[in-house]
Amino acid sequence: MPYIPHTPDDVRAMLERIGARSLDDLFDEIPPALLVPSLPGVPDALSEMDVSRLAAERAAADGRPLNFIGAGAYEHHIPAPVWALVTRGEIYSAYTPYQAEASQGTLQIMYEYQSMIAGLTALDVSNASLYDGASALAEACLMAVRAHRRSKSARILLPETVNPAWRRVVRAITGGQGLQLDTLACDPASGRIDPASLAAHAGEDVTALVVPQPNYFGQLEDADALTRWARANGALVIAAVNPTSLAVLKPPGEWGDGGADIACGDAQPFGVPLSSGGPYVGFMACRMEHVRQLPGRIAGRTVDLDGRPGYTLTLQAREQHIRRAKATSNICTNQGLLMSAATIYLALVGPAGLERVARACIARTSELVAALTRLPGVRAAFAGPRFHEAVLKLDRPVAPVLAALAGEGIIGGHDLARDYPQLGDALLVCATEMRTRADVETYAKALGRLLGRAAAA
């Protein structure tokens, strides 16, 4: 990337050219009453040296804890070439120029990304990414209402087993748009959607059913049966899936009879670091019959006048630069940089590599659950197949236990007390391929010591 400095001579020449005396002149239309001379509480500017030191100290405060938390964001190995390539000048700004086709490389990355997402989900068409998994689910709900024109209710069945943060975002985004979000209860025995809660909606006008797979607790829902229920009741199916799991689980396009209509999720596990919660990258794919309701950009492959392959944005008439307020979405800017990282990650690991990652996650989580539930006072909350997370029940409140583990450099999981008080003292844990057997033993020993010491006291 070129570094373009502004020397005092440059600034003076530019001001002279446009007939302004000073930089302040450029802002003279702002009424003086609105100008704030100083910001109370905001310290003076620091030098670069001071900022570097401050940032290093803050970063060191994170330490290098042993991480057993998932709950929507997952610590995976990121092969070194991913960010070495993504930070190259040709890719680092992934916004398309106004004449998008001038950036053939960017469009090709979008096209390859879309092809990979369509392949993983077994659906016909993918967009070029969305902000994150939560907003992708909100967009999927809005899309389902537009696509299912026979349904007049705009009613979406949103299970409690969907990530609670995602559900809050769905409510925030769709709240003003006339959607009716009905919660499906979680069966506290299985950690899956309560079949009775679903059956209560039989015969109603339901626009779409959201099916999380795996669900927030890591448990596998019966996606086939849920999809068949939706088909039988005239509802569309929105799959909210973990993308790594698609390497080993049946893809949404093959669920039940005829598959899901829309699949969405967060592609953060594909080469995007945790970085304190974002930015991440949402993905969305659908069946071809719904393509005109799919929000966001879509890159297509075509040929030029001489028959040579080229890439172009397609179906743009749905988008906001043409359709304005009636666009399929006005908050669907793609996360091009992270989409590029996901594309390079997938290209590097390949289908077999992604399957190895997924199987390693499953194996390590099984070992973690086995090791921790051997301790007195710890048991698994749910039986049944799971992916790479599990809910453990403790014999005491979770928060003090997690605080004590943090003191030993272990992030022991996510406390479910706030979002699922009905589950009691419940802890959501996760082990990806990044955790070794030794890491699992370290956690089990530390937890054993803590629980034993407290019991003895």
Add this chain to the structure above:
Amino acid sequence: MSEIPADLRYTKSHEWMRTLPDGTIEIGITDHAQQSLGDLVFVEVPESGRKLAAGDTCAVVESVKAASDVYSPLAGEVAAGNPALATQPELINKDPYGSGWILRLKPLAGASAGGLDAAAYAAVAASGG
């Protein structure tokens, strides 16, 4: 110069209306409108039974360069959308006043086709409206 049949009624937003023998109103977009839009690639027609107020969006016509709403000129219930447009949107380009019709509307009691006659619409089209 676009074609403006004398036996139809028109709107300022470039829809045409034809009263059929059974009293339903056939609605489409004018030759002038299809020329301005260019080659159509997709048409979203309304479902039968949908109730429309005058001025409601009743269809979307999408060309390679724009997607535009079609507005219902009068209140009524949709009797039919043109099923042929699902696979042949170009019918609107080829035959805007015939096989390119978009929907048929059963007018609400008291609602009539109204609108502009051909001469008045010709003035609208000529003014670039």
